Amino acid sequence: MQIKRMSEEVDGVTHLEIRDVKVKDKIFKVSVSKNHVVCSCKKFVMCGIVCRHAFCGLKQISVTKFPRSLVLNRWMKIADSGTSSNSLAVSNDYFKMEQISLKLTNIWFDFRKAVNKVGVQVDRLDYVHNTITQLNKDLDDCGDVVEFTKKDHMAAMVGEQPVGELTVLPPNVCKNKGNYFKRLISEREKAVTKSKKRIRKCKKCNATTHDSRTCSKKQNVGTKEQQKAVD
Secondary structure, eight states, X not given: OEEEEEOOOBTTBEEEEEEOTTSTTXXXXXXXXXXOEEETXXXXXXXXXXXXXXXXXXXXXXXOSOOGXXXXXXXXXXXXXXXXXXXXXXXXXXXXHHXXXXXXHHHHHHHHHHHHXXXXXXXXXXXXXXXXXXXXXXXXXXXXXXXXXXXXXXXXXXXXXXXXXXXXXXXXXXOOSSOSSOOOOOHHHXXXXXXTSOOOOOTTTOOSSSXXXXXXXXXXXXXXXXXXXXX
């Protein structure tokens, strides 16, 4: 990792530009604080795993304790009590979405902590149940909540779906070395073509290992004629 730029701390948040040596020509923007971190690669948003750029940013500001906001319920023992998909409100502000997600994580963590303290005592379980029931009634009096669908969740991560007619163009085709219009011939096709070629033979002895210019019989005939001429 190479730190290209590091800003001053403003309201507890430090902005960094980090170059990953494993990714060519790519600069990642990281906003880091003592209790949270956001990276432009969005690996934590998509799969809940803290990226190496986030770890680098936490190291730069000397964070020694892993932030609670980066430990999702899916990696904990309470993973089976995850939040509802309708509990998040639609927001175009990414940082606001992060704050809401952090608050929801803390609420579930505190709720499970309280349930664990109750144990199996019936009177305490009734007290918790009555409290939750009363809380639901109070929330119903506050009005309806905007539902957060799967489509809205994807739009919050990757952007809104384009509206109107879309023009799809064919992809750009790159030309490789060699003849662009000539196809690659397989080894089997080469063998079949080679087997169809006419076999060359010697005109003197009909052998296939040489031609008439290098035929040994022709040379022997020439040598005999020279000997007869000398005699």
